[in-house]
Amino acid sequence: MIFNQRGYMTTSMNDIIKETGIQKGGIYRHFKDKDQLMIEAFQFSVQIMQQHFVSMVEPCKNTKEKLNVFVEAFFDLSRNKPIVGGCPIFNAATEMDDLEGNTLIDYIDQAMDELKALLSNIIHKGLQSKELKEVVNPDEASIFIISTLEGALILYKLKKDEQIITSVHHHLNHYFSTIFYERQ
């Protein structure tokens, strides 16, 4: 988890040894190099986050509830739940996007596609069940919602002000109310 808090490039093998108490020899017996360790740590963080989303969204009865719970599950990250340090995808993306030839970028890219797919599937099903208005584009709406959530989380982590979560949650709820048919 140290990578998600301190950054992938900034964290040295010595930091990892200090944090885990595992000796250098022990780490290199399990991982061929720092790159492989970074990739596996990233994949592990993403998996924990995705499982959290899926387990919270799955029991929901309808699309409105699913979207609300998706937002709640995301904002759990601001309370270091289920992992410490915020969204591993955006943390890694911000750190890596301008670094050339890094090994993690494809994994970040794929993890973001999976997060977007989770949300656009909810929206897609809501269109099929006629809960959501026909004009809603699952892909575009997911991009908008994820951008807003990720931006809010970074802003919250900077300012440590609950108002950020509340304001953005409130605005997203308003947005949701405009994409559902009235009878909802």
Add this chain to the structure above:
Amino acid sequence: MIFNQRGYMTTSMNDIIKETGIQKGGIYRHFKDKDQLMIEAFQFSVQIMQQHFVSMVEPCKNTKEKLNVFVEAFFDLSRNKPIVGGCPIFNAATEMDDLEGNTLIDYIDQAMDELKALLSNIIHKGLQSKELKEVVNPDEASIFIISTLEGALILYKLKKDEQIITSVHHHLNHYFSTIFYERQ
């Protein structure tokens, strides 16, 4: 500008020497240490970005135009304009937020307050001139807009897909259309 692309903690004095062609002695004659260099580089990037926003927003006739131009000015960052590497405030914030005792955090915090103030002033004036609906809260609306813009920029830098900018722009325009009185 190397800090905005490669990260403040990741960039070493040797990287700076390589990038600028200035020798270590030359750098230390101007800046007492890497911390001071980081702070001045950050302040410089933020100033360039703020000037870009102000110079684009100032000539606008009304609040609707100002908000649209603010969004356009922000998305210029996706085309490395006026600075390379995206928004310096969010880049630094993502890198720094979990690092204890770092010297840059107060400057990041202040720069974000200034960006938010620029936007909430536009909204505040739009309320005074009765262009915007009374229910709009300048502080909350700015937090929502900035979160969405910053999130979209990071997502765009990861995916390099113009659809991200287009989708988010389109959704923000829709949001703007809901906060103005009809006669606009």
